[in-house]
Amino acid sequence: xxxxxxxxxxxxxxxxxxxxxxxxxxxxxxxxxxxxxxxxxxxxxxxxxxxxxxxxxxxxxxxxxxxxxxxxxxxxxxxxxxxxxxxxxxxxxxxxxxxxxxxxxxxxxxxxxxxxxxxxxxxxxxxxxxxxxxxxxxxxxxxxxxxxxxxxxxxxxxxxxxxxxxxxxxxxxxxxxxxxxxxxxxx
Numbered sequence: 001x002x003x004x005x006x007x008x009x010x011x012x013x014x015x016x017x018x019x020x021x022x023x024x025x026x027x028x029x030x031x032x033x034x035x036x037x038x039x040x041x042x043x044x045x046x047x048x049x050x051x052x053x054x055x056x057x058x059x060x061x062x063x064x065x066x067x068x069x070x071x072x073x074x075x076x077x078x079x080x081x082x083x084x085x086x087x088x089x090x091x092x093x094x095x096x097x098x099x100x101x102x103x104x105x106x107x108x109x110x111x112x113x114x115x116x117x118x119x120x121x122x123x124x125x126x127x128x129x130x131x132x133x134x135x136x137x138x139x140x141x142x143x144x145x146x147x148x149x150x151x152x153x154x155x156x157x158x159x160x161x162x163x164x165x166x167x168x169x170x171x172x173x174x175x176x177x178x179x180x181x182x183x184x185x186x187x
């Protein structure tokens with residue numbers, strides 16, 4: 001075994017696209033990797049200082065989409081270009097948007113699934129950012145990505161994960177088992 005100093009290597013890391021509106025109503029988005037499920041109906045994301053952070057401080061509502069193989073290039077673009085410097089970055093990414101039904105934030109039509117969220121709490125807020133805990137208000141899924149049972153089909157989505165070790169993106173694979181079932185064989 002080889003040892004490494006502590007790093008942000010918790011795997012897999014989702015590639016999350018946070019959608020907000022700027023002060024003038026212009027849609028904005030950023031790419032975030034440090035987030036996950038907090039509780040049954042809540043998520044947590046670690047945020048630095050960004051135009052998105054300013055938007056969230058003004059209006060605590062946002063959307064959260066999951067980047068895919070087909071959206072990877074534009075998802076990376078909105079992560080490396082600041083909305084403070086490139087106000088039309090959504091147009092440059094080639095994304096179309098509509099207003100979410102339940103929160104004051106944009107839904108980008110290129111993503112298979114999007115969560116509509118509202119901030120419940122900010123932790124350790126400073127000039128460099130904050131951790132936010134947000135309530136999931138609603139989830140919308142493009143019908144092309146539904147399984148036969150009518151629920152979202154994760155395998156169809158071709159979701160990507162961030163590889164922080166080699167700074168890459170990896171497509172999540174196919175189903176390999178059944179949760180809360182396959183371990184019964186060892187009882």
